[in-house]
Amino acid sequence: MKTEQIALSPLAPGAGLSLTVHRFGEAGARPRVYVQASLHADEIPGMIAAHHLRERLVALEAEGRIKGEIILVPFANPIGLAQRVLGDHIGRFNLADGLNFNRGYPYLVPKAAERIKGKLSADPDANVRLIREALRAELDAWETNNPAEVMKKALLTLAIEADIVLDLHCDSEAVEHLYTHTRSADEFAPLSALIGAQAYLLADESGDDPFDEACSRPWGELADRFPDHPIPFSCHSTTLEFRGERDVSHELGRRDAASLIAYMTLRGVVAGDAPQIPAPHCRPTPLAASEPAPAPATGIVVFLAQIGDHVKAGDVIADIVDPQTGTVTQAKSPCEGVVFARIAQRFVTKGARLAKVAGTTAQRTGKLLSA
Incomplete structure (x- = not known):
């Protein structure tokens, strides 16, 4: 495991913030999986799952079983973690402007399309590389205006070139469920079964530009814009909702981490026998x-x-x-x-x-x- 700190804009002079990033496997190896927890900083079940996931990944890496690259951000929102109002933790909305931390990510498609126009070929792998470079270039060009946007840019920079993005959340009181792009329904069907999801919700666009769609939407929309060139859907991203806010325990965290490891094994990121996929509790619905x-x-x-x-x-x-x-x-x-x-x-x-x-x-x- 390699750990780095990414400095963010200070909230005030002397009030520095940073993102902690753990990397497993070899840089540049594929498949690349990006995992982040608690973008809504008061949603802790994902954070305890990330804690146990890190423990599992450290052991797997020591055994030489990490075949792809895994990037883990164990807490994705240090701004929200620090927000308290009269003792209550406010981690879903930025107190500076009232905006949801999981909304307002940049829509990169129009300018990325301009960058790749006339450069696509009949080689799908080459097209994927070209599009990733274009998306990264557009993201690099995003001029941020406040600490929350700097944080969003840092998170999206870590995720934008991943093959698989797993964004760990929870609801107030809930059963396991997940959200993803319509074209990722088959990709995440095993994961839905592994976590025991009771709702599996699909949309091409859900509105307000959440993090997962900033990663996945470009692939479907660019493929539709350039139908004469092969463009595989090359970033499958999902928001996983691990039950309710109070469902925090080592038992649940270990179970969620085990489900994520099983899915990564199925996808060849982690070496091992293919896991047995349980019967799903639900089918995908819009x-x-x-x-x-x-x-x-x-x-x-x-x-x-x-x-x-x-x-x-x-x-x-x-x-x-x-x-x-x-x-x-x-x-x-x-x-x-x-x-x-x-x-x-x-x-x-x-x-x-x-x-x-x-x-x-x-x-x-x-x-x-x-x-």
Whole structure:
């Protein structure tokens, strides 16, 4: 393992920040896998998984079993790790401007397309190299304006040339689930089964430019722009949601790390016998079919549906109790599917999102992710 520190912009004079990066295998070896944890810095399950993943990778490297290159960032957001408001950890949004740390990554396609126009050939491998160089050049040219953008640029620079990108997150209260590009559905089907995902959500574009799509979207869109040239989809990226914020234990961290190692073994990054893939708990469904269940009133939330439950449209998900009048209003599922996530708060205002249900029929358009 080789460890480096990447200096970031200070938040104030003397308040320096840095990213810790662990590298395994030989630089430049393929497949290259990039793994980062807790881009939302208050989502700790990915961080404990990264801790146990590092332990496993150190041992595997000592055994000579790392055949590709693995880049691991054990905590991807030192800005968010340091944010506290009246004792509460605020790691999802940047307190400087209110922006989500997993939104607003640069959309590199238009200018990268200009760079490669007239240079593509009939050689798919050469086209992949050309596109990676173009994406990296455009990323290098991004003029950042604040510490959060400097951090985003550093993270994307580490990931932009990877074959596989694994971004480790969690939800408030949730079962295992994952998000990925539609063209990566087959690539991550074994990983979905390995982590025991109960929702597998696909989109070509989910809105607001999250990290995983900044890595993967260019490949599909450039292939569509230049259909006369072979352009393989060469960066499969996924956001893995390891349950809920409080699901932090060594047992779960070891289990998640073991799933990641099994997947890397299957993909030839780690040498070893091919793992046995369990039967999947779910099949891929469109992210546009995932429906939020809003609160129909203000009051106390009493959930009747548990995470992982299969519900039908109109089934009651929660009671909303008005503490002043005693009125009970029922919050109902907007569609049939699996309740894969719900909020941790137990008092809400009318219209607040209570839960997410993974349906099968795409009905939503526009921005598909929560704030």
